[in-house]
Amino acid sequence: xKNPDLHTGVSSWIxxxxxxxxxxxxxxxxxGVMRGKRLPVEQLExxxxxAMRLPLxxxxxxxxxxxxxxxxxxxxxxxxDGKCAWTGRGPxxxxxxxxxxxxxxxxxxxxxxxxFEGDARNALARLLDRFDAHGLRPVTAFELEFxxxxxxxxxxxxxxxxxxxxxxxxxxLSLDELNDFDAILNEIYEACRLQGVGADTATSESGIGxxxxxxxxxxxxxxxxxxxxxxxxxxxxVARKYGLAxxxxxxxxxxxxxxxxxxxxxxxxxxxxxxxxxxGDAGSDALRHxxxxxxxxxxESMLVxxxxxxxxxxxxxxxxxxxxxxxxxxxxxxxxxxxxxxxxQRRIEHRVAGADTNAYLVILAVxxxxxxxxxxxxxxxxxxxxxxxxxxxxxDAHLPTSWQAAHASxxxxxxxxxxxxxxxxxxxxxxxxxEIGRFATTVTPFEYQSYLDQV
Numbered sequence: 282x283k284n285p286d287l288h289t290g291v292s293s294w295i296x297x298x299x300x301x302x303x304x305x306x307x308x309x310x311x312x313g314v315m316r317g318k319r320l321p322v323e324q325l326e327x328x329x330x331x332a333m334r335l336p337l338x339x340x341x342x343x344x345x346x347x348x349x350x351x352x353x354x355x356x357x358x359x360x361x362d363g364k365c366a367w368t369g370r371g372p373x374x375x376x377x378x379x380x381x382x383x384x385x386x387x388x389x390x391x392x393x394x395x396x397f398e399g400d401a402r403n404a405l406a407r408l409l410d411r412f413d414a415h416g417l418r419p420v421t422a423f424e425l426e427f428x429x430x431x432x433x434x435x436x437x438x439x440x441x442x443x444x445x446x447x448x449x450x451x452x453x454l455s456l457d458e459l460n461d462f463d464a465i466l467n468e469i470y471e472a473c474r475l476q477g478v479g480a481d482t483a484t485s486e487s488g489i490g491x492x493x494x495x496x497x498x499x500x501x502x503x504x505x506x507x508x509x510x511x512x513x514x515x516x517x518x519v520a521r522k523y524g525l526a527x528x529x530x531x532x533x534x535x536x537x538x539x540x541x542x543x544x545x546x547x548x549x550x551x552x553x554x555x556x557x558x559x560x561g562d563a564g565s566d567a568l569r570h571x572x573x574x575x576x577x578x579x580x581e582s583m584l585v586x587x588x589x590x591x592x593x594x595x596x597x598x599x600x601x602x603x604x605x606x607x608x609x610x611x612x613x614x615x616x617x618x619x620x621x622x623x624x625x626q627r628r629i630e631h632r633v634a635g636a637d638t639n640a641y642l643v644i645l646a647v648x649x650x651x652x653x654x655x656x657x658x659x660x661x662x663x664x665x666x667x668x669x670x671x672x673x674x675x676x677d678a679h680l681p682t683s684w685q686a687a688h689a690s691x692x693x694x695x696x697x698x699x700x701x702x703x704x705x706x707x708x709x710x711x712x713x714x715x716e717i718g719r720f721a722t723t724v725t726p727f728e729y730q731s732y733l734d735q736v
Contacts, residue, residue, distance in 0.1 A: 574654020
């Protein structure tokens with residue numbers, strides 16, 4: 282036995298969970314979709330020891346699960362396998378399945394056991410090593426919005442997904458709304474407890490059936506990203522039990538509010554002190570350097586924050602989503618908000634990303650830009666006071682308003698190339714180009730309704 286500790290731990294886990302008969306070994310692809318295999322529980326030790334293989338191209342399929350045309354990770358390499366390394370977390374119980382299964386999170390490695398640079402989790406781990414070399418440790422947390430909706434719902438008339446009744450009100454901070462969905466939320470929270478996902482406050486948001494869950498902050502950014510990805514899986518699985526869909530689309534309904542993924546971030550030094558804290562309300566020079574870096578990289582990072590066609594429906598003026606790269610204190614109209622808090626908790630709130638994003642890529646892009654700002658001692662413009670929607674800034678501050686524009690900005694961006702490994706950067710460009718192309722050549726039912734016999 283090569284690893285007696287692993288053998289003992291696996292045997293103990295299996296003994297404690299006799300109800301589990303199968304496993305799910307999985308990675309998250311570039312779109313944040315789970316890809317992997319089902320295995321019998323007897324394979325747990327081999328799975329955790331790295332025996333499972335997946336093609337390296339698995340990290341780089343489009344939203345429909347198709348290979349990327351022309352990708353060097355498919356035919357040029359013979360669609361070669363990579364090793365699946367255990368992250369050390371789990372197995373995680375999936376109680377929403379008919380028979381509970383054990384979910385084992387993995388990352389892709391090359392044959393020489395080095396991390397594969399096309400896996401977003403590996404890229405984030407590499408960035409955290411850079412922080413560590415500076416004696417710094419990020420503290421991060423997510424606020425994640427989503428809808429519980431009728432899976433057959435189409436845009437148009439808003440209906441209550443539980444009763445089917447017409448919706449004539451918004452659900453802003455409604456306790457009745459929380460109570461109506463209490464059974465589903467209770468199961469989501471119980472599954473989070475079983476998986477060690479730090480789910481904290483839940484609030485009813487502006488759309489009927491829309492909720493925001495705050496995930497606990499941690500100085501382990503990999504766990505924070507894991508938790509966000511696992512939460513999506515949990516919410517979707519539990520919702521299906523009730524005949525509903527947990528939708529993390531950025532804008533599932535044109536006339537209802539969109540769903541965001543807000544990232545809170547501060548940075549600790551070797552002594553555990555928040556480097557953004559200067560004892561006052563304004564925050565330190567390090568805070569302003571970090572903000573400047575995040576703002577500078579924001580336009581070219583939009584393909585990360587808004588990775589899908591639907592993402593750009595959310596990014597419209599006066600819809601609680603940013604449209605320009607700007608910052609301010611306790612101002613929810615800006616892209617980077619400095620929340621009101623005690624000085625020791627001084628932090629950045631990045632408000633751009635939609636709920637449809639890959640959490641590993643979001644943390645990677647934001648923290649990478651913040652570190653660049655700190656390293657280069659960049660300075661931001663003046664903080665915005667009042668509505669950012671009414672402020673006239675230069676063209677460089679405007680965020681791309683279309684998927685195609687974001688793709689071009691990402692492909693040509695200087696800062697994002699310094700943040701993201703070349704392999705991952707290339708994969709994202711190729712994946713999104715293929716998705717953009719398919720949407721561009723697909724005629725929608727609405728087009729037929731509008732034009733077929735009218736023009």
